[in-house]
Amino acid sequence: MTIRLTPVAALSTLALLLGCSTPAPVITDQRASTTIEAAFAGAPDHLKGRWNQDETLKVCSEYRNEPPAGIAEAIAKRELAAIQYPPDGNFLGDWRRGEALAQSGYGLRFSDYPAARASGGNCYACHQISKAELSFGTIGPSLSEYGKLKDFAPEAIKATYEKIYNAHAANPCSLMPRFGANKVLTIDQIKDAVALLMAKDSPVNR
Numbered sequence: 001m002t003i004r005l006t007p008v009a010a011l012s013t014l015a016l017l018l019g020c021s022t023p024a025p026v027i028t029d030q031r032a033s034t035t036i037e038a039a040f041a042g043a044p045d046h047l048k049g050r051w052n053q054d055e056t057l058k059v060c061s062e063y064r065n066e067p068p069a070g071i072a073e074a075i076a077k078r079e080l081a082a083i084q085y086p087p088d089g090n091f092l093g094d095w096r097r098g099e100a101l102a103q104s105g106y107g108l109r110f111s112d113y114p115a116a117r118a119s120g121g122n123c124y125a126c127h128q129i130s131k132a133e134l135s136f137g138t139i140g141p142s143l144s145e146y147g148k149l150k151d152f153a154p155e156a157i158k159a160t161y162e163k164i165y166n167a168h169a170a171n172p173c174s175l176m177p178r179f180g181a182n183k184v185l186t187i188d189q190i191k192d193a194v195a196l197l198m199a200k201d202s203p204v205n206r
Helices: 007-017 029-039 055-062 069-081 095-103 154-165 187-198
Strands: none
Touching: 055 069, 095 187, 154 187
């Protein structure tokens, strides 16, 4: 998934978690980057650049995820413009596949390559979704009865697709991964996730 911390912040946080009692050495961005690159030297080629932040993440890190209004507006505009929509204009897939997707944390780990199956969204790690699932995270808001609360409106369905594809388009510097923009999920998978939230017969809305 997307990494938020700058190299310096990442190493500093690691030092705190390990309970370092001696004064930490001065860590520059260059030293941090060199250390991280060395740690991932054995990574597959297509994963080696994952610690490099794009323009949006660099700005979000600079402002600690609270950019000024003008900069936040620029982020949202840029990210929204890059969203790819379903060619057929239909934003709803199959909520059953969406539920399986929400439960799956497979993908983007070293142990998951070469990929044996499609990546999941791991949505329950951050959200309450279906009422039947008792194990869920609380980093994100509850999505129970999401479609009902949105009146199943077409504009809300489209907005949900955009939020899953690239959360920064709706909430600049969001903690939510950019599932479509970072090619974690395909367009069809995102449609299935939208269906889980917005289909009237989904267990989310019963």
